[in-house]
Amino acid sequence: MFKLNCILCGVILCIFPFSSALYFHIGETERKCFIEEIPDETTVIVNYKVELFDPKSGGFMPSSPGIGMHVEARDPDDKPILSRVYSSEGRISFTSQTPGEHVICLYSNSTSWFSGSQLRVHLDIQVGEHAIDYANVAHKEKLSEIQLRVRQLLDQVEQITKEQNYQRYREERFRQTSESTNQRVLWWSVAQTCILLVMGAWQMRHLKSFFEAKKLV
Known part of the structure; x- marks a missing residue:
């Protein structure tokens, strides 16, 4: 029972980070970027909605059709x-x-339309199986409720496998970085030791020359 609970907790922790919904405020020239850690061959869906600040009511109202957002997405290699x-x-x-780490950035498509007004952007980022519209899939493929549930479970298992592979990839990258850092520290220590030995030999030779010049030895 304890082992089953641990497995369920692990599955929940793996699935939970793949969906996030929030809203934020930006100015007309402000740029907001978000970083998402995403495995390879994974579908990402970004839903957003922009609202314009209304000074009369002190709240936010639906934006006009002329207001748009410039959206950029970059991979880990930029x-x-x-x-x-x-x-x-x-x-x-x-x-x-x-x-x-994939970077998703949003900013307004205008610098004068809003006259310095503030925007509220509702953002929902869905990754992996969370980005799949299963109602549409069931309608297109004419799946029963059980078949659809099996399809969801298979997609979740596939996403968990991708996440595990990604964690192994991160672990490998971290190990390579650690080994490279340790190697550099080792060579730096060797270089310091060599410099100290050379400086000590030079000082001994200089002292010997000094004593010989003073006829002390």
């Missing part, structure tokens, strides 16, 4: 995955090619 201007409300999708 190569652009997508970069284009979308409307005030949109849904963006891309698939990761390499594992690691």
Whole structure:
């Protein structure tokens, strides 16, 4: 029973980080970026909605059609995955090619339209099986409830496998970094020791020359 509970907790911890919803405030020239650790060959869907601050009511209202957001996504090698201007409300999708930290940035497509007004951006990032619309899948493939549930479980297992592979990849990268750091520290210590030995030999020779010049030896 205890082992089963540990496995369930591990599955929950693996699945939970793959979906996040929030909102934030930005100015018309401000840029907001988010970092998501994503395994390779994983689908990412970004849903967003922009609201404009209304000074009269002191709240936020739906934005006009002219307000849009420039959305950028870059992979761990800082190569652009997508970069284009979308409307005030949109849904963006891309698939990761390499594992690691992906950067998703949003900023307004105008610098004068809002006259310095503040924007509220609702953002929902879904990764892996959370990005799949299972209702649509069931409708297209005509799956029963049991078949759909099995499909969800298979997708979850596949996503967990990808996450485990990504964790092994991170562990390998960390090990390589640690070994490289330890090697550099070792060579630095060897270099310091060599410098001290050379300086000591030089000082001894200098003292010997000094004593010989003074006829003390």
